[in-house]
Amino acid sequence: MKALAAGSGRLLFLEALLAAFVVYVIYRLVCAHLNEEIVAPDYTYERELPALRGSIYDRYGEEYPLAKSVPVWEYRLDPVSLTNTVVKKRGERRRNKGAIMKTVADALSLDYEKIMNMTDNVKNRYQFLAISSDADANRTICDSKLVAGIAIEDRQIREYLHNRSLCHVLGSVNAEHVGSAGIEQRYNRDLTGIPGKIIGKKDARGRELYDKREISIDPRPGADIYLTIDHNIQSDVESILEKGIKEYGAGSGWCVVMDAKTGAIYALASFPDFNPSEYNKAGDEAKRNRVTNLTYEPGSVMKVITAAAAIDTGLVRPETRYRTNRNDDRYYRLPSDGSHTWEPTMTITDAIVHSSNIVIGKLGVDLGPKKLYEYMCAFGFGKKTGIELPGEEAGILPHWEKWDKVKWSRAPIGQGVSVTAMQLVSAYQAIANNGLRMRPYIIDKIVASDGTEILKNSPEPLGRPISARTARQMRAIMLGVASKNGTARRAAIRGYSVAGKTGTAQKVINGHYSDSLYRATFCGIVPATDPKLVVLVTLDFEQRTKFHQGGNSSGPIFKSIASSALRYLMVEPDRPDEIEEFDSETEFEKFMESRGRKYDIIESDFQE
Amino acid sequence: MIKRKKNKRVTKRMSRSAVGSGYILGMVVLIAVAVVLNTIAESNCEQVTNAIGEKERQIKSLEDQKVREAARWQELKTIDKIEERLCLHGMKMAYPHPHQIIRLTSDGKVLPGQQSVALARKRSQSRMASTSTYRQHR
Numbered sequence: 001m002k003a004l005a006a007g008s009g010r011l012l013f014l015e016a017l018l019a020a021f022v023v024y025v026i027y028r029l030v031c032a033h034l035n036e037e038i039v040a041p042d043y044t045y046e047r048e049l050p051a052l053r054g055s056i057y058d059r060y061g062e063e064y065p066l067a068k069s070v071p072v073w074e075y076r077l078d079p080v081s082l083t084n085t086v087v088k089k090r091g092e093r094r095r096n097k098g099a100i101m102k103t104v105a106d107a108l109s110l111d112y113e114k115i116m117n118m119t120d121n122v123k124n125r126y127q128f129l130a131i132s133s134d135a136d137a138n139r140t141i142c143d144s145k146l147v148a149g150i151a152i153e154d155r156q157i158r159e160y161l162h163n164r165s166l167c168h169v170l171g172s173v174n175a176e177h178v179g180s181a182g183i184e185q186r187y188n189r190d191l192t193g194i195p196g197k198i199i200g201k202k203d204a205r206g207r208e209l210y211d212k213r214e215i216s217i218d219p220r221p222g223a224d225i226y227l228t229i230d231h232n233i234q235s236d237v238e239s240i241l242e243k244g245i246k247e248y249g250a251g252s253g254w255c256v257v258m259d260a261k262t263g264a265i266y267a268l269a270s271f272p273d274f275n276p277s278e279y280n281k282a283g284d285e286a287k288r289n290r291v292t293n294l295t296y297e298p299g300s301v302m303k304v305i306t307a308a309a310a311i312d313t314g315l316v317r318p319e320t321r322y323r324t325n326r327n328d329d330r331y332y333r334l335p336s337d338g339s340h341t342w343e344p345t346m347t348i349t350d351a352i353v354h355s356s357n358i359v360i361g362k363l364g365v366d367l368g369p370k371k372l373y374e375y376m377c378a379f380g381f382g383k384k385t386g387i388e389l390p391g392e393e394a395g396i397l398p399h400w401e402k403w404d405k406v407k408w409s410r411a412p413i414g415q416g417v418s419v420t421a422m423q424l425v426s427a428y429q430a431i432a433n434n435g436l437r438m439r440p441y442i443i444d445k446i447v448a449s450d451g452t453e454i455l456k457n458s459p460e461p462l463g464r465p466i467s468a469r470t471a472r473q474m475r476a477i478m479l480g481v482a483s484k485n486g487t488a489r490r491a492a493i494r495g496y497s498v499a500g501k502t503g504t505a506q507k508v509i510n511g512h513y514s515d516s517l518y519r520a521t522f523c524g525i526v527p528a529t530d531p532k533l534v535v536l537v538t539l540d541f542e543q544r545t546k547f548h549q550g551g552n553s554s555g556p557i558f559k560s561i562a563s564s565a566l567r568y569l570m571v572e573p574d575r576p577d578e579i580e581e582f583d584s585e586t587e588f589e590k591f592m593e594s595r596g597r598k599y600d601i602i603e604s605d606f607q608e
Numbered sequence: 609m610i611k612r613k614k615n616k617r618v619t620k621r622m623s624r625s626a627v628g629s630g631y632i633l634g635m636v637v638l639i640a641v642a643v644v645l646n647t648i649a650e651s652n653c654e655q656v657t658n659a660i661g662e663k664e665r666q667i668k669s670l671e672d673q674k675v676r677e678a679a680r681w682q683e684l685k686t687i688d689k690i691e692e693r694l695c696l697h698g699m700k701m702a703y704p705h706p707h708q709i710i711r712l713t714s715d716g717k718v719l720p721g722q723q724s725v726a727l728a729r730k731r732s733q734s735r736m737a738s739t740s741t742y743r744q745h746r
Contacts, residue, residue, distance in 0.1 A: 015635075025642065026642060064686075065679075072676075135669075163688065232687070235687045495723075579727060
């Protein structure tokens with residue numbers, strides 16, 4: 001009886017234990033499904049969703065992006081994982097290393113031998129294979145039945161769709177996708193998007209529990225930047241300039257095309273250039289944007305500013321005559337004039353047309369350093385233009401009180417002052433725009449991903465250095481430069497009036513002016529009667545050539561660029577008689593090259 | 609008698625044991641059912657989870673693909689690529705000279721003040737004059 005009771009008690013205890021266990025299991029199951037607190041805090045799941053960097057477009061907007069971020073896959077080879085893995089394919093029992101690498105090589109268009117050698121280097125895990133945006137290749141490599149030992153990482157790369165084109169404006173991004181030059185650097189904060197985030201819970205295997213997702217924030221792509229650049233004009237400018245640099249034997253060259261009325265930049269090129277996708281491989285000289293980041297003595301192109309200042313103050317008129325002798329006691333150490341001084345006197349117009357150093361030097365001295373300095377400042381020299389590009393130089397324009405007496409006659413002809421190409425083109429824009437100088441700008445607008453405009457640029461006047469009358473007079477004077485008598489007859493365009501000025505500046509080497517190294521510039525306004533474009537071309541010669549003068553090298557390049565841009569913009573010719581007279585461009589060029597017939601300056605076109 | 613008693617005891621023991629094992633069996637079945645239900649529920653959850661994950665991946669993949677394809681198409685439209693293609697067929701594009709362009713309004717009328725029109729008129733007049741002179745001469 002006792003034994004029976006003891007046996008029954010044990011059984012009951014066992015049953016109770018089992019029942020308790022069942023209750024506990026059920027309780028745990030219910031908790032696991034219903035009670036959130038049962039999940040330990042270690043199971044928090046967090047994932048960042050990368051945001052695409054904003055795009056950069058030209059003036060035509062979304063149709064023609066210049067820079068764009070694209071999601072891609074980065075493939076890396078892990079030789080250890082490859083050798084330890086057996087991959088089976090339908091119909092095959094197992095695949096060897098060679099077959100796997102053949103599949104990878106075919107998918108990613110890689111050299112089979114090269115990647116087979118990589119598999120032998122077992123010490124180096126995660127060796128870089130390729131970056132690819134090919135979805136088919138990705139599908140093949142993701143198939144574990146075909147491929148093993150390849151690590152795939154989602155990334156985004158910056159694509160510069162026009163390759164080297166506009167590289168100095170666009171700049172580049174580094175490996176971390178942070179802007180390191182150009183617009184990419186200056187507007188990095190706007191271009192960079194805000195990454196999204198997912199916070200929730202994960203299971204024991206690290207997978208996200210979707211029903212436990214707590215926070216889900218979508219990524220916000222970066223803002224898009226719209227430039228004033230026209231990719232068609234830019235393309236022409238780059239090809240013509242590059243060809244011109246080679247043809248005339250220059251070491252480097254740069255060019256700006258600006259809207260004469262608004263100051264908007266249509267094209268900006270600087271050579272040598274670089275590939276933005278391989279920014280690290282580019283040399284320092286190639287990375288330099290010579291339009292905004294290089295200061296140099298402008299040479300004779302500055303004579304226009306001196307003449308404009310003298311006419312604007314009422315000191316002289318275009319027909320005022322100056323003596324061309326250097327032995328005048330009133331002037332201290334005048335610059336020489338080379339072969340131009342064949343006449344005893346010269347008008348201000350002729351001094352510009354023939355680029356007389358003596359006459360403009362005398363004019364500068366008569367104007368006085370203070371006035372000249374004030375006009376130079378008003379034209380924007382000595383301070384940054386405010387264009388939206390990083391590293392812009394202000395140039396060197398010492399205060400007039402610090403000028404010595406030699407500088408009184410040298411600054412008027414563009415010696416002893418340093419400027420940037422952007423400052424020069426901006427000063428000429430004032431002459432083109434009837435005296436009103438506009439701020440040069442290259443960014444039209446910045447638009448956030450939700451469509452709101454962060455920045456909208458509109459033409460911004462910076463001042464009126466000269467009156468409208470003086471500007472018209474100056475354009476009339478400058479017409480002669482690109483005429484048969486001028487220093488830039490090769491810059492004349494059939495059907496259009498060209499107002500411009502050449503400049504052949506000696507380079508300063510070890511503190512002295514070089515007799516063999518020059519910078520040849522031509523800055524022109526077209527059509528001169530109703531200006532649409534201001535174009536500046538400069539070639540930098542690193543060795544003596546016969547084309548070192550502005551009219552011989554930069555002039556023809558200007559002509560090609562300006563005529564191409566005028567045709568593209570469908571600007572009406574203001575000299576139809578030339579089109580009537582000369583059937584082809586070649587005929588017109590021959591006429592301009594032949595001496596004997598003076599081409600008259602039609603000042604009546606510039607009357608108010 | 610003794611035998612009967614013995615038999616009775618045996619019968620009693622057997623009946624108690626049957627009740628206990630039935631109870632245990634019930635418990636085991638209950639656990640098994642709970643485990644099966646939990647497994648089914650978990651499996652369903654996992655399926656839904658996988659489906660959600662797959663859809664999310666699909667959306668991301670399609671969005672990325674759209675960006676990639678747009679970039680590829682835009683690259684094909686760049687000047688270099690178009691010129692390369694044209695060059696293969698021996699062609700080269702150039703902009704027309706403004707004096708070769710005649711601008712019309714939407715209803716087909718010639719816009720005033722165009723050099724191209726003036727030039728064309730001038731040329732046609734001179735051609736007419738030369739033709740009439742030639743006829744008169746004949």
